[in-house]
Structures are given as structure tokens and as C-alpha cells.
Amino acid sequence: MIRFLAAVFSVVLLSPAWADVDIKAVETPGGITAWLVEDHSIPFMALELRFRGGTSLDDVNAQGATNLMAGLLEEGAGDLDAREFARSLESLAASIRFDSSDDDVSISARFLSENRDEAAALLKLALTQPRFDADAIERVRQQVLSGLRSDAQDPNDIAGITFSAMAYGDHPYGRSGKGTVDSVAALTREDLQAAHLGALARDRLYVGAVGDITAEELGVFLDDLLGDLPETGAPIPGPAQVTLSGGVTVVPYDTPQSVALFGHIGIERDDEDFFAAFVMNHILGGGGFESRLMTEVREKRGLTYGVYSYLLPKDLAAVYMGSVASANNRVAEAVEVIKAEWARMATEGVTAEELDAAKTYLTGAYPLRFDGHGQIASIMTAMQMQGLGLDYITTRNDKVNAVTLEDISRVAERVLQPENLRFVVVGQPEGLPVATE
Incomplete structure (x- = not known):
């Protein structure tokens, strides 16, 4: 199965996609808007979810919470701990990647048509029932802290942090979305739960789907996958004033x-x-x-x-x-x-x-x-x-x-x-x- 998925990826990458991009706007019965490009030539689907806000939603007293939270979404959900979740995903030859930036939290999922429902069930667990187990928090926290210490020795990262602070001042853009060594070390499970509820909400959701699924099927699929998310999330900050001078x-x-x-x-x-x-x-x-x-x-x-x-x-x-x-x-x-x-x-x-x-x-x-x-x-x-x-x-x-x-x-x-x-x-x-x- 895994070898077959690798072959599918290869075929997808080599296909003349430019000529075939016919985007349809889909409105699900539950009111979710998505864009779809149908392609039934291979039994495969790619799904992209983005939630506007990202690390700019972090409270000044919980810097780095959204970034750490995103890193923990694949570290166990529902009844599955981190190892069980990874094994279940692997058994389906599926992939799910979570990431965060200043402006969004993004989720990229890839799966075979035959495993679509099972892969979606795992993704739904990660989005709606992340476990935030203590051992997983500490493991991912240490990974983030290691990266922050490395960044502190990297001239490019030093320049970036300094420039952002000068450009955006006290706005969240002026801080590192990864947080600081001190702020990440102090984050609690409650901070991560708050970041999860604040970031992953339907009022800031954007969806793109490509592959072996019809518009009608996508509507049912997305309502089941995303319908249990909170309707609204944390307030998105106002515009930043760029304060640079020569x-x-x-x-x-x-x-x-x-x-x-x-x-x-x-x-x-x-x-x-x-x-x-x-x-x-x-x-x-x-x-x-x-x-x-x-x-x-x-x-x-x-x-x-x-x-x-x-x-x-x-x-x-x-x-x-x-x-x-x-x-x-x-x-x-x-x-x-x-x-x-x-x-x-x-x-x-x-x-x-x-x-x-x-x-x-x-x-x-x-x-x-x-x-x-x-x-x-x-x-x-x-x-x-x-x-x-x-x-x-x-x-x-x-x-x-x-x-x-x-x-x-x-x-x-x-x-x-x-x-x-x-x-x-x-x-x-x-x-x-x-x-x-």
C-alpha cells in the first residue's frame, strides 16, 4: 500500500496539471465553502485546510502557544496516543501535516480514495480531540526549545527577529511566532487547549480539495470532518503599523x-x-x-x-x-x-x-x-x-x-x-x- 501511494505521488507530480485546473466553488449543506478541482484519473485526493489567524493570535503571556499546539495535533487524539495515531495513519498510507505561520494554521492531508473515510476519521480526531498528553507536550516542547536555541545562534534568524520587532513594534507580528525560550518553557496544557479553541474555528476556515471526489461527495465529507469545530475563534488582531525609517x-x-x-x-x-x-x-x-x-x-x-x-x-x-x-x-x-x-x-x-x-x-x-x-x-x-x-x-x-x-x-x-x-x-x-x- 505504501509503495502504491508513492507511485501515486509520482504520477500526480508528473501530470500536466496546469491545463486541467477547473475550479468549482462548493457550498456544503452545513454552510462550509470549499474550492474543488475534480480529477478521477487516479484514486487519490489532496486536501488543504487553512485557518486564518495563526501565531498572531497568541496572547503576549503565552507566546509560542499556537506553534506548539500545531506541533502536537499529530501526537495523539481521541483514544489513540501518539504512537497509535502514527501507526493508524501509516497503515492507511496517508499523510497529514500540520503547520503554523503568522497568518494561519495549515493542515495538508493526502490519502487514497479507498481509505478516504478512515483517513478523514483520524484527521477529525486530530482537529477536534487532540490529547495534549503530558509526555507528548514535553517531547515537542523540547524540540521547539532546541530550535529556538539554534535560531539564537543563527545570524539570519537574529536579523529576522530584530527586523520584525522594528517593523511592527508591539503588534504580534513584532514577536517570533515560535515564542521565546522562556515563554515556551512556561506554556501549560491549558494554554495549548486555549490556543486550539482559538485557532481552529469555522469563521476563519478556507478549504481546497483536488482529486477523486465529486462536489456532492465533498459536501458530505467536509460537513462530517469539520462540522464539530467551534463556530468562532479568538479575535484576530487589528492591522499592524509599519514603523520603519531609514x-x-x-x-x-x-x-x-x-x-x-x-x-x-x-x-x-x-x-x-x-x-x-x-x-x-x-x-x-x-x-x-x-x-x-x-x-x-x-x-x-x-x-x-x-x-x-x-x-x-x-x-x-x-x-x-x-x-x-x-x-x-x-x-x-x-x-x-x-x-x-x-x-x-x-x-x-x-x-x-x-x-x-x-x-x-x-x-x-x-x-x-x-x-x-x-x-x-x-x-x-x-x-x-x-x-x-x-x-x-x-x-x-x-x-x-x-x-x-x-x-x-x-x-x-x-x-x-x-x-x-x-x-x-x-x-x-x-x-x-x-x-x-
């Missing part, structure tokens, strides 16, 4: 190479100029070796192996960010080059050749994302959370191709703020002018 923040760390994150306030995903900003960023720093930042910082000056920029529109705030790593005695030059390119893009826009190349890449690479049932299910839930329509997959490339040079010039002037570009540098950088906080 300058450099240095976090001393004994390493021969400095790591830097940089950014300022960004653009929301539902902004009418988002696609123009998306294409612009590809040219500036999102396009790998073809981007301006890579050309100027790496190719021409040899200051780094890699430099990137990216739009990060979270649910409750949007930032425009980038990253670079360079030797301590050269990172100051890298910072100056990045600032100069940020300013040049803001004032000069892009060339016709750059725009054409970006469109060719972005439209050509998009179909490659649809490389299997699970990936399509994940994309569909993200589309729902971002408020995109059922036809987004078929119209997305049209939106990219519609971007003009004038659009990018307007958006570059609007979105790029070189004067507010904040750098957080972790290492022992030489020659950086450090702004007064």
Missing part, C-alpha cells in the same frame, strides 16, 4: 560575514497597483541572476553570492524587503549599492527590454507551480485567503502582460522609498554609518 541597525555578532535584511512599508495584495509592483520587483531584485541588484552587487562588484528583494503582503501589514550577505569589510559597500539601485529604480523606472524579459519569465514560470494535487490545493486556499476569484489562475498571466512601462514608472515612484530603507545588519560590519535610534 538607516542602519547593527547587531554585533562574531562572524566573518555579515547578514543584512532591508526594507520599508510595502503594498497590499489587493492594491490595484500590485501587479505592476510585482513585475517591477522582479526586475529590481526578484529575478535571480537577471535582476539589477544581482548584476550590480554580485556580478559587477563581487560583493555577495546572492542579493534578493521581495514583496511581503501579510494579512495585517505589507512590507517590501530584501536580503544580502557579504564579508564584514565589504558589506558597507553592498548597502550603498542597494540604496543606489533602490533610488535609481524609483526615479528612472525600467527599460522596455527589462519589462519584456520579466513578462516572459513570469508568465512562463507560472504553470510550473501546478506540479501536483497537493500544490494545487495549497494554491487554491491561498487564493481564497487573498480574496482572488475562481478565474485567477487563467487570468493571472494576462494581468502580468498588461503592465506597461508607464505603470512601473508610476508605481516605482509611489512604492519605493529609498529614504526610508532600513537595514538590519548582523555581524561585525566595517564602515557602516549607524543611524541613531
